[in-house]
Amino acid sequence: MAHPAPSPIYCLRGAGGPLNTLHFCCRGTDAPLLFSGSAKGTIHMWNLNTRRPEETFEAHGGSSILWVRTLWSADSLISQGRDMQVCLWDLRGGSGQAVDSVFTGSFGFCQCSLIETDQTKSLLAFATEQSDEIKIIEIPSKTTVCSLVPETKLGMVMCLKLWQPDSGPGPLLLAGYEDGSLLLWNVTQRSELSQVKAHPEPVMCLTFDPQRLRGISGSAETKLSSWILDSQNNIQLQESVELVNPGVSQLCIRADGKLLASAGWDHRVRIFGWKKLRPLAVLQYHTDMVLSVAFSDPLDPRQRLLAAGSKDQRISLWSIYNEGAATG
Template identity: 75%
Template structure:
């Protein structure tokens, strides 16, 4: 018998705008937190024990917040807004202070990507002022590292993922573009390593599993495109997943490499087994487009959650497939 359709374990309301981005901070002995960024410029810091906002902060002059993340700990927040600013926050000991900011010049919706390189330092990749360029900075110094611009006309950069391979080589960056292309960049050499056409439409989102060297991307059409990175750093297209309805806002792989979640324009969250891309569940709660999905990083696997943020201004929290063997 098939399992009954799950329901959210609880929901969070009061964000006051569409939920563009979600980020968990649940490891260690501190209070489990969920950060959310809204289309009205507010960042909510939700206490997952009380299920209420611990703090609400604003640093983008009312402009839509498109990305939030943390550096090293939950006290070091980074946020990106449509005001073309990336803000670095100090949230320690009750503070809510912007300690620095970085102007990107980007008018698009491309979310930044963060990679911790050494204790206290990290790399930040963001879309640049020119539509096809990606700029990489070292933080907290804001030192420019490089600018990556493809030779071919691929249109606007839509999504990026910065990561460090186990081989010891320099950081690599995956980027999806407006013409449906995926490019793999060598950050140190400032060179393109591989290029594939993954979609006929703009690449709206991508996620990459650095353990399995496998990724997946989505667009405004019905197909998710999966791909792998071979030992020569070549992108190779693999299987497609055909969705019932077109349009995906975001994709996320759980930290144990077992589950994939998609945020659908059809108001639904879909869950797949990451290994074989087998459909596992369709989560129905939201009344408008789902814009963001994130898996929690609880150390205890039984506490793991999936969060979904929607244009309907609500966040749904789900507890699914936290037990048993590989889900396939």
């Protein structure tokens, strides 16, 4: 590596449980915020200037929080819990009360995926009580857009990524399944576009770069599988990235398309150059599995942060490769 691995710039404590999900909100607010969801059913809204929680929500009846995301210029928060509910929170009042909810019926750990279609509407994709089914609804109306079930048996839905291409008929959705398959769906036509076997074990996580039409996925094995979408929307497997230790909880690409972060079962966060998947750094701080990683996207690129949440109940924050470092 070109540089020694850095230390975290600071650590957030007091989440009260393993950190399953993290989400930055650095625009449209007075101070940069980090939202976290714990396995004890608590959502924290951390003020990154004071490094303290600005709000704490006891959510989902104490069930584990799987996923959080702000929407509509940070006026609202959406959360998903193991209580089979997706809840919508109004952040303007600070009351900590959910204003609406959707029953998913899902008993798994598959995180939702969301895209904002305009200033007031979004599309939300989630797994349902039928383990191989994905449902997509419009919110806040909760109107059903479609349900997607594979033609062949692929097992349980494990992970999702919904996005809107720059051109084409409408949203596309990537899904990872229990048998190790990746499947690309055309949401508008409710049709399967492409399928590939990316892993010998369940796909634990995936992320996708819509600008480069390139993605990467992880499982319980000692490798990451990278792939691209060709001009016909076929998933084409590319090179694999070998890992020292097995198991990846989450993958995240920085907004500038230069870095990839992986959350490892071996307590480590690994940083790769996204262009060539070159290993750049191994971040060692946590004493248990790293469950979540997230990059911030502030207006000033020099203030970008990486957050990592662990089973050890701590959130580490890192400032890495922010000023033109080579990251091939």
